[in-house]
Amino acid sequence: MRTLAFATVLSAAVSSAAVSSAAAPAFERTEVREACSEYTPLRRPLFGDLHVHTRYSLDASTQGTRTTPQQAYAFARGARIGIQPWSDANTPGRYIQLRRPLDFSAVTDHSELFGETRICNTPGTPGHDSLMCRIYRGWPRLAFFLMNSRRTPFGFCRHSRGTGDDRNDGKNGGDQAQRNEFAGCSDADVLTWSDIRAAAEAAYDRTSACTFTTFVGYEWTGYTHRNVIFRNAEVPSIAPSSAEFPHETKLWDELDRQCRDRLASCDFVVIPHNSNVSNGTTFQTVRPDGRAFTAADANRRVHNEPLVEIMQHKGSSECYLGAGTQDELCGFENVPYDDLSARFVTWLRKPPAAINFTRTALGIGLLQRQRIGANPFEFGTIGSTDTHLGAPGLTYERNYPGHGGAGVAIGKSLPDMLLDPIEYNPGGLAVVWAEENSRDSIFAALRRREAYATSGPRIVFRLFAAWELPQDLCQRNDFAEVGYARGVPMGGVLSHPAHAAGTPPTRPAPVLAIRALKDPGTEAVPGRELQRLQIVKLWVEAGAVREKIVDVGGSATDTANVDPRNCNTTPGGSGSLCAVWRDPDFDPDADAVYYGRVIEEPTCRWSTRACNAAGIRCDEPTTVRRGWRDCCNPTFPKLTRERAWTSPVWYSP
Amino acid sequence: MSARAVKWTTWIALCCLVPVPYMLGGVEIAPLIRLLFFTAVIVLLQISEGSGGPYWWAFVGLGCGQSLLIATAFYGVAALVARASATLSPARRSLAVLAAAAAGIALAVAFQAYDTPMSSASMHSNLLQVFR
Numbered sequence A: 001m002r003t004l005a006f007a008t009v010l011s012a013a014v015s016s017a018a019v020s021s022a023a024a025p026a027f028e029r030t031e032v033r034e035a036c037s038e039y040t041p042l043r044r045p046l047f048g049d050l051h052v053h054t055r056y057s058l059d060a061s062t063q064g065t066r067t068t069p070q071q072a073y074a075f076a077r078g079a080r081i082g083i084q085p086w087s088d089a090n091t092p093g094r095y096i097q098l099r100r101p102l103d104f105s106a107v108t109d110h111s112e113l114f115g116e117t118r119i120c121n122t123p124g125t126p127g128h129d130s131l132m133c134r135i136y137r138g139w140p141r142l143a144f145f146l147m148n149s150r151r152t153p154f155g156f157c158r159h160s161r162g163t164g165d166d167r168n169d170g171k172n173g174g175d176q177a178q179r180n181e182f183a184g185c186s187d188a189d190v191l192t193w194s195d196i197r198a199a200a201e202a203a204y205d206r207t208s209a210c211t212f213t214t215f216v217g218y219e220w221t222g223y224t225h226r227n228v229i230f231r232n233a234e235v236p237s238i239a240p241s242s243a244e245f246p247h248e249t250k251l252w253d254e255l256d257r258q259c260r261d262r263l264a265s266c267d268f269v270v271i272p273h274n275s276n277v278s279n280g281t282t283f284q285t286v287r288p289d290g291r292a293f294t295a296a297d298a299n300r301r302v303h304n305e306p307l308v309e310i311m312q313h314k315g316s317s318e319c320y321l322g323a324g325t326q327d328e329l330c331g332f333e334n335v336p337y338d339d340l341s342a343r344f345v346t347w348l349r350k351p352p353a354a355i356n357f358t359r360t361a362l363g364i365g366l367l368q369r370q371r372i373g374a375n376p377f378e379f380g381t382i383g384s385t386d387t388h389l390g391a392p393g394l395t396y397e398r399n400y401p402g403h404g405g406a407g408v409a410i411g412k413s414l415p416d417m418l419l420d421p422i423e424y425n426p427g428g429l430a431v432v433w434a435e436e437n438s439r440d441s442i443f444a445a446l447r448r449r450e451a452y453a454t455s456g457p458r459i460v461f462r463l464f465a466a467w468e469l470p471q472d473l474c475q476r477n478d479f480a481e482v483g484y485a486r487g488v489p490m491g492g493v494l495s496h497p498a499h500a501a502g503t504p505p506t507r508p509a510p511v512l513a514i515r516a517l518k519d520p521g522t523e524a525v526p527g528r529e530l531q532r533l534q535i536v537k538l539w540v541e542a543g544a545v546r547e548k549i550v551d552v553g554g555s556a557t558d559t560a561n562v563d564p565r566n567c568n569t570t571p572g573g574s575g576s577l578c579a580v581w582r583d584p585d586f587d588p589d590a591d592a593v594y595y596g597r598v599i600e601e602p603t604c605r606w607s608t609r610a611c612n613a614a615g616i617r618c619d620e621p622t623t624v625r626r627g628w629r630d631c632c633n634p635t636f637p638k639l640t641r642e643r644a645w646t647s648p649v650w651y652s653p
Numbered sequence B: 001m002s003a004r005a006v007k008w009t010t011w012i013a014l015c016c017l018v019p020v021p022y023m024l025g026g027v028e029i030a031p032l033i034r035l036l037f038f039t040a041v042i043v044l045l046q047i048s049e050g051s052g053g054p055y056w057w058a059f060v061g062l063g064c065g066q067s068l069l070i071a072t073a074f075y076g077v078a079a080l081v082a083r084a085s086a087t088l089s090p091a092r093r094s095l096a097v098l099a100a101a102a103a104g105i106a107l108a109v110a111f112q113a114y115d116t117p118m119s120s121a122s123m124h125s126n127l128l129q130v131f132r
Helices: A002-019 A069-076 A114-121 A131-138 A140-149 A155-160 A176-181 A184-203 A248-260 A295-304 A358-372 A439-447 A479-486 A606-613 B003-017 B032-049 B053-087 B090-110
Strands: A044-052 A081-086 A092-096 A104-107 A213-221 A225-230 A268-273 A307-312 A380-383 A429-434 A451-454 A460-466 A487-489 A511-517 A530-541 A544-554 A576-582 A592-600 A643-646 A649-651 B020-024 B026-030
Touching: A044 A069, A044 A213, A044 A225, A044 A268, A044 A307, A069 A081, A069 A104, A069 A184, A104 A184, A114 A131, A114 A184, A131 A140, A131 B032, A140 B026, A140 B032, A140 B053, A184 A213, A213 A439, A225 A248, A248 A268, A248 A295, A268 A295, A268 A439, A295 A358, A307 A358, A307 A451, A358 A530, A358 A544, A358 A592, A429 A439, A460 A479, A460 A592, A460 A643, A460 A649, A479 A487, A479 A511, A511 A530, A511 A544, A511 A592, A530 A576, A544 A576, B003 B032, B003 B053, B003 B090, B020 B032, B020 B053, B026 B032, B032 B053, B053 B090
Parallel strands: A044 A104, A104 A213, A268 A307, A307 A380, A380 A451
Antiparallel strands: A044 A429, A081 A092, A213 A225, A225 A268, A380 A429, A429 A451, A451 A643, A460 A487, A460 A511, A511 A576, A530 A544, A530 A592, A592 A643, A592 A649, B020 B026
């Protein structure tokens, strides 16, 4: 096997060299597969979704989701699938289908309660007829809350949970008889994890066509939420959950132990999400024992968590207008509370604090680098859906079916109401700049943070930072070649400019080349034009973080419009925006971070489309039925401005 | 029907018919009897499958606390109704109370007046669906 793998690596390297001698493969090949026939040395954007829940997640299953991981991957590749409400004859009430298939995806079910969810859905298994499972089947949302509160090891699975492959060695409580009695839970855990792995393997295109890539993954849902994405098929035999490993550092320890230390080519990235509703817990700078981060802690975090999911179904995590920023464009898909539990316990709601947002964390990272010598928040950004329908990439505002999760549970009929809480949205996409559509190539892009997020549209977005770039780069056709040759792409760290020996170092200001192309869309649903191209800069000045948002392309005023009554749009904006921008206020002694943001012309938000389709007219109160009252809540905008965010580039003195 | 019977009949009707908001993880707006039923199930779960730590007790506390609060409020309303109906003759009193209860049942069966997102069947339920 090793010989074959080596041969594959060698042949791939040779064929890559034949394609272009300018760039050797920028990633290590760790798996046995045919070489991709399409290899792009200067990389191409691949669109995907790394946050997908199926029926194996407790919350999805208690909302009527029956989609399996296999079906989720089929959906990502363009297949039509049926979703809830389900009739008594098991006929789906709705069908969904992507307009364009994705390039890659990962099913990331909650590993907590894998076993319980499976047992309650599988007649004949021990525990299936337990009272808890009866509640699960009769009052699923009550069971959701009860089972979540019981996920510390007790209840009908309490004696069979342990850690790793020593879970049944007697260290985990209970006597042998009890463990045997409840052994079904461990088995069910492993079976579900096996199903997820098998589905990823079956859907992964290992032919030279390289049409679709899957990753084995899962969600660790502790006091914060994180997705674990594995590099290839070599993965641990179980998915370490927050029930056994309640802090992210414990998760990393266990993943190191089970993956990197034991399996030759196993590697992973951990991607936090929903920092926006994490009550300030995602971007902490203290260890579990309360001591402050050291440089080693910071470096470990950056290695394990090179990315953050900035956009998804439960809101944008970039920034929040009024929470540490006056950037008006931060008023985008904001969830107006600080903690996800406030979704259910409304009287606990308080406005989000600045620390919940990635922009604040990027700034804190700069301060941390000054204080401890390392930046714990050197992360890139991606988007994804967090769909709980098993519908990766379903980011459309039109006919949005709701993504479930913490959203609306749908029983045996479609309720007459908005199908998601109005503060939610259809989610975003993860985009990587990769040489080819294979696990190794995409994983390498994730690891080096050459990745970006969109709020749904397939905007192509690129950014390079260098000390010197041609001012006419946007007009030339060697944008990427020059960018790679002279600088670093998004996700990179700008090193000090070279200078001749014996001469004093030059201290120029960095130049950013940034280019965005609109989503072309499809013939039936064309993409929207781009309105504005921006660079967001954070830097440290006098011990405090400053921010500046610079418009470098397009127009700050709307050139296109949309009528919220019927969602008809007028044309305007640009098909592409590009700029070469040198930082005029650069201080070579100050830590700084830059990222790009591009904004589309406005379109109708999903809720506006749903409200219009339901015949809701706020000036006629009789049309505003129960369940649709939020249609007329002025707190929530009728229009949206889709967008994309690059991963940042950093400068350190 | 005695004043005492009026009070208890009214109280039972209120507990079985009037939609009240309660929180048991999720929020529902349904008759008190549904909350009582859920609370009983949770306590039964506690007995059959063992203790579940502080969150578990929080559920039991929420169920019992809200049930007690709402039941007490309904008792107060029922007492007021009984007092107000004291001026009526026993026959008229019986007619009024039973007619009101019957009308309440008819309305509760005819309309999906309850928000029941914890159900596997429907987000909105009528009286029969509440117990399905």
